[in-house]
Amino acid sequence: MNMITNHMPTAELQKLDAAHHMHPFTAGDGLADKGARIIKSAKGIYLTDTDGHEILDGMSGLWCVNIGYGRTELADVAARQMAELPYYNTFFQTSHVPAIALSAKLAELAPGDLNHVFFAGSGSEANDTNIRMVRHYWAMKGQPSKRVIISRRNAYHGSSVGSGSLGGMSAMHEQGGMPIPGIHHINQPDWWSEGGDMEREAFGLARAQELEAAIEELGPENVAAFIGEPIQGAGGVIIPPECYWSEIKRICDHYGILLIADEVICGFGRTGNWFGSETLGITPDIMTIAKGLSSGYQPIGGSIVSDEVASVIAQDEFNHGYTYSGHPVASAVALENLRILQEERIVDHVRDVAAPYLVEKWSQMTDHPMVGEARITGLMGSMALTPHKESRAKFKADAGTVGFMCRERCFANNLVMRHVGDRMIIAPPLVITPAEIDILIERAWKSLDQGMAAVKDAGLWEPA
Numbered sequence: 001m002n003m004i005t006n007h008m009p010t011a012e013l014q015k016l017d018a019a020h021h022m023h024p025f026t027a028g029d030g031l032a033d034k035g036a037r038i039i040k041s042a043k044g045i046y047l048t049d050t051d052g053h054e055i056l057d058g059m060s061g062l063w064c065v066n067i068g069y070g071r072t073e074l075a076d077v078a079a080r081q082m083a084e085l086p087y088y089n090t091f092f093q094t095s096h097v098p099a100i101a102l103s104a105k106l107a108e109l110a111p112g113d114l115n116h117v118f119f120a121g122s123g124s125e126a127n128d129t130n131i132r133m134v135r136h137y138w139a140m141k142g143q144p145s146k147r148v149i150i151s152r153r154n155a156y157h158g159s160s161v162g163s164g165s166l167g168g169m170s171a172m173h174e175q176g177g178m179p180i181p182g183i184h185h186i187n188q189p190d191w192w193s194e195g196g197d198m199e200r201e202a203f204g205l206a207r208a209q210e211l212e213a214a215i216e217e218l219g220p221e222n223v224a225a226f227i228g229e230p231i232q233g234a235g236g237v238i239i240p241p242e243c244y245w246s247e248i249k250r251i252c253d254h255y256g257i258l259l260i261a262d263e264v265i266c267g268f269g270r271t272g273n274w275f276g277s278e279t280l281g282i283t284p285d286i287m288t289i290a291k292g293l294s295s296g297y298q299p300i301g302g303s304i305v306s307d308e309v310a311s312v313i314a315q316d317e318f319n320h321g322y323t324y325s326g327h328p329v330a331s332a333v334a335l336e337n338l339r340i341l342q343e344e345r346i347v348d349h350v351r352d353v354a355a356p357y358l359v360e361k362w363s364q365m366t367d368h369p370m371v372g373e374a375r376i377t378g379l380m381g382s383m384a385l386t387p388h389k390e391s392r393a394k395f396k397a398d399a400g401t402v403g404f405m406c407r408e409r410c411f412a413n414n415l416v417m418r419h420v421g422d423r424m425i426i427a428p429p430l431v432i433t434p435a436e437i438d439i440l441i442e443r444a445w446k447s448l449d450q451g452m453a454a455v456k457d458a459g460l461w462e463p464a
């Protein structure tokens with residue numbers, strides 16, 4: 001049998017990887033020259049690579065491994081479910097126990113009247129569902145012209161054509177013909193980069209009121225919904241000013257447009273409540289979920305839908321669904337993940353222990369000469385790097401150059417911390433302890449010191 005195992009030397013694995021594996025969001029040639037870091041196993045908050053490095057995963061994989069690595073209960077559940085019923089669908093008037101149990105559990109956990117779940121295989125698929133569901137909802141209500149969905153620049157809602165169009169990533173839109181028609185983008189509430197001379201709250205209010213201006217311009221009779229991440233994740237962990245979401249909610253209510261909260265990152269404990277909507281005071285009609293739903297142990301996503309929207313959709317056949325909607329193994333694993341989150345009181349741990357400790361340590365990072373602002377809510381935080389704090393100046397280099405240099409130092413110091421432009425971001429597993437937070441912070445400081453030295457050596461320590 002021709003097996004590719006971890007026993008193969010790293011260099012050989014890297015060669016095969018470069019020859020045959022196309023990586024997401026990666027310049028393949030650049031990676032091939034350098035060789036990918038190959039992760040072999042993981043436990044708790046630590047990854048182990050094929051060279052034996054133990055790396056603190058400050059990003060929970062891709063913001064998803066909320067309960068941490070190595071929980072064999074999930075593997076056991078998957079094996080049992082595969083033996084009993086590895087696959088069946090819920091099309092054509094059938095159902096199965098894992099999908100029933102998971103949807104009931106989600107209805108119990110979700111706030112308000114969000115009591116109905118449409119499953120998908122990922123967050124991208126769930127947002128594609130949302131595009132069609134909100135338009136179909138208005139059509140069913142006799143208002144088929146309500147089709148436009150308003151989103152924000154620098155939002156991330158997935159990578160399929162629909163969800164990538166909802167998102168506001170210009171680098172994505174430049175490739176392959178996005179966005180699709182019927183999506184309108186307003187500006188994001190990123191005060192650090194875009195606030196200019198405005199005071200933070202005034203800026204937040206102005207950015208929220210762009211929604212009102214857009215609805216007026218498009219005509220309320222043409223607008224179906226607004227979508228936003230409670231806290232933008234992939235855009236750089238942009239924590240909005242206090243007043244932002246209450247103003248958005250007022251506008252959605254006033255014009256009667258649906259509000260979709262994309263909870264793919266914020267959901268399942270990340271912000272210290274079950275959902276980011278609770279932390280930020282949002283009352284959505286639909287929530288997108290994925291990532292932490294299964295802690296990444298299985299691919300699964302979905303839309304949690306209000307009584308009102310679900311009751312309208314139920315009146316006729318909704319011609320939509322995925323082969324793996326409510327997949328029994330993924331559903332069973334997600335259910336076990338939720339059991340662990342709940343019984344081990346992991347959301348309480350975030351709110352009462354881990355977040356307060358990390359917030360204190362993270363805020364102190366502004367003492368570093370290169371860190372302009374360091375904001376964090378729950379266990380998702382970011383810091384803005386700058387050569388001049390008072391003016392919030394950018395570096396005299398392409399955006400992301402300095403961030404990348406710091407990220408490389410983090411990796412070398414066995415810490416996964418991502419960069420988005422010149423912001424450094426973290427979102428560690430929710431089970432992280434104060435002692436582990438100390439290690440994270442120590443490695444982050446060291447990496448910033450080394451990063452700053454490299455920036456100076458490269459002659460980039462200059463305001464643009």
Ligand SMILES: *Cc1c(COP(=O)(O)O)cnc(C)c1O
Binds near residue numbers: 122265291
């Ligand atoms: C990751 C992400 C998605 C897309 O989820 P996939 O499972 O990668 O398709 C959607 N929305 C947000 C906020 C995300 O962070």
